[in-house]
Amino acid sequence: MDRLPEEVVLHIFSYCEVQDIVRLQTVSCRYLKLGRDNALWKIDCFSSSRAEALRRRQQLLTVQSPQLAELRNAVTALPGADLTAWDVAQLRGSTQPRSSADPEAEARVQRTRALVNWEPGYPDERLNYYEEYIHRHASINVHWVGVPQLRASDKDGVVCEATGTGTLDNADGSVQTLVSPLDDGSICVWDISERSSSHQGGRGRLIHQTRPGLLTGREADATSESRAIMTEVGAVECVSIDSTSSKGYFAVQNSLHEIDLNTMQAASTKQYPFPITVLSDAKDRVPVTVGTNWTVHLHDPRDRAFMLSGPNPAGELIGGSQYSHATLAQPGPLSILHDSGLGADDSSIWVAGRFTSLLNYDRRFFPRLRGTIHSGARIASLSSLPYPLVPQNLDLIRNPEATISALVEARNRRGTTILAAAEYKGKGSLELYGLPRVQPYQNRQTASASKLLSVAPHGGRIVFSDGDGNLKWVERDGFSHVRTLNINDTAPIGDGGSGQPGDASAYGIWSSTASEMPGQGDIVQKIISTHPITNSTLSYDHRSSRADINQSNLILWTGDGRLGMLGFGHRNALDHDENEVVEVQAESAEQRAKQDAERQYGMAMRRALERNADEVRFVRGLGMGFARH
Template identity: 70%
Template structure:
């Protein structure tokens, strides 16, 4: 084998099972490189994709006996959750134009079209398809970060995170997680990547400020700080400037600028209404601040916003930041700045409880430049620095579309705004292509509940909903990849679902979704960038499968979602051994008794609620 050229070895690997290709990487350095060949894993990903399964299904349907057509049409007419209108028309036997009369040539052409249509990568994008395969098929696990404990009651309880932000390195990859807590303090965790030369951050708590820093209250006033930190309920209340190592934290109608080196407040700005959304802080671009009824530009270089005179005489972008835009409707929840790939990189996009996306130009602020009507109420925005391909260029669902037209659309400069929204009680995943607005709205198969967060993740899009689900779809916005429920890995969960967990705490009498935690914010460890390149960490090669997701949940938890059997934060055997030894037999018995008592009380309350509903149905209660 050592004498064979790489091309021959790769041809042999193409006939092996996936498990064998993974195991062969441990043979030598050469086989490690060949076993992670990008072209090889791109083919493997495609073979297990919905696009290839759809092509094979159509191929088999064409070969079916005509006598089965009536039965097939009758089954197709039945309602099904996984069938689109196009799928139904195809299953009913609509004729398709053929590219060749030779069956083998026709199969090769259709496979090439399906591959070109499925490929998530853009011409100038570097996707690692080995990681893509892992993130599409490997087991999912979530490691929860340790939050500081409180001794306010006789039972030890963890503090709650009221937001999250990230510090990134020069390559744009996340190294530290920054979060305010409900006691008014700020914590910083090390979540840096593992490599062949280091074990990574492992989610260690690096530092914590004093309680009450953000609320201005005494460290002992924990209850008062909790009320102030959780009253507004804003999701985008933290913005981190990785260049200057400054953090911006919104607490009610105050915006605090904090030096992350010393964890001390540098300046504070008061706004007329509670702050509900902050844009990202990056370079010298002013931060966009959204309150209940207004939109402001916050420039730290303005001496009115800073106690220091650093760069006080610098040129301010957009004129005086004292000017503001007034909103006709309340409730901005998410703000994004243009990714800079379109003709104009000074755009500000604002969305929220109103049914349109508002577009401002920073150079002519506060004049409104335009709007995009959605009809849905948007909870979160994200950006993908690549153009949105129109649905008319779908090579599978539109046989008349050409591969050249698809490649031309992919090569056109542009960016895509991702929106997680709610439309008439159901989830709506919305994509808006820029600079020429090309909207696509998935309001049929996204989710049965409101969408809460959205982000690009590798060659896919990930979003969360109100039932605790995390869902991955292809970049077309509707081709499902996989689903994971965050409540399956909550801390302290036994893993066995109580069969009687229904009643007053359930969304319905027979369904379990709606009881547990939800994901409010998703932050990729390696954000998708048009200039993303592989980087070295501490002189070593970055470990595989590091494109994890940082999660902030509705119950104030912080976690890292990873793929594969390993702990997403890395193995810490000493730490786990200490924790295991600390739990005595009596302690474990006490925990088990408390859990059994809680389950018994829950069942009793559920039976009582069912009896109340039964009596009310008989008409004995008003």
């Protein structure tokens, strides 16, 4: 085997099962390299994807006997069926154009079209498909960061809640530390750096905590007052970290505090006329955009008028005499995105919120409005993917007339895609907007039955959260489902960090309240990827210190004020074992789909029983509980 060329070894690997390929990586350094070949795992990812399943389904439709046509038409026409253009053509009895009269050649052509259509990577992007396979098939674990307890003597044992979160990143974009304000007015910093061959990783260790009341201006023992101040507005995007200058910006009611993360001391404070509801990211030495309930401002920390010793400019801001600001026709901005995917000279500012349009400002001519994009939905979160949006009419599977060359040309175009998590008529709406030429796509049918709260690109997929506590991964087309996790299926914070499902046997539907079960009813308000996708993102590290695989995790901030790390596999995403051997317990697509369906059914039944229990408790005092039959 050692004398065989690499191409021959890879061809042999292609006939092995996934578990066997993973075990072969431990044989030698050569097999470790070959066992993580990108082309090999790309085919494995595609073989278990929905696109390949749809292709096989279409292939079976063409070879079925005519006797099954009536039964097939009846099943396909059932309510809720996922009809494609191919299905409709089959139901109508029409034929699809074929590229060859040879069935085997036709099957190869269709498989090539399906592979090109599914491939999530762009021509100038280098995805690691070995890691991609792990994220699509390995088990998911969530481990919570240890949040300090309240220091007040009368509330010993009470854990503080995080009121926001941000990350301090390395030069390569990977996350180094987690920064979060707590409801007692303090700021905590955790080390969540990655593990490599020369570094054991941060393991979620608490590095520093400031004194309580730093952000509220109250005494350390005035925890009740600080909590009321920190939780009054309830903004999700209330933390912005500038990794270049190691500065943190924290919004507390009408005040914006600038904190030096090296000394953990306040550098400046600026007052705004209305409560601050959102902050933009602070990066690339670009001024932070601040959104209040009725206005949008540009905050430049270099202006010495905002220092602690300077005058309070709140009155001037209300009148707008000194600092320009944009006034909103409708209140409630919730997310601000600085679009830098079109080049370094791009100065776009996108503002979205409880109003039904995306507002586009130009930083160079602020506060003049450049344009708007009507959505019709109320958007809670914005994110960006630095690659163009492929139009739906170029879907090679659902549109047989589309060509591979047209799809490749669309992928090679210069552009960026804005991702939006929204709510439309009570249901979740995942929206994608291609720039510079606006090409909207809105998934309002299969995204979620409840409001979407956060969205972020994650490897070759898109992940978003909804109001039912679900985390859902879809392909970059915005509708092809990959997998689902409910945050309430993970164990509560008191279990010592285990990511296994909690035991509900000790809790009944007749308890005093359904919320007595810890962790139930929680939602994910913010998702942060530890490896954000940029134009310069590379999947391979050629440094002498090799980083571990499978570390593109997700940082979660929940509605209960918890901070967690979502990882894949059986290894703890925070507490690594030094002598641990990397092993991927892969599941088949059928097993994973069955487990997800069972989990969703169980959660739906639990919610139904809880609603029934609430109704019983409600009618107890109305006399119905004493009726005799």
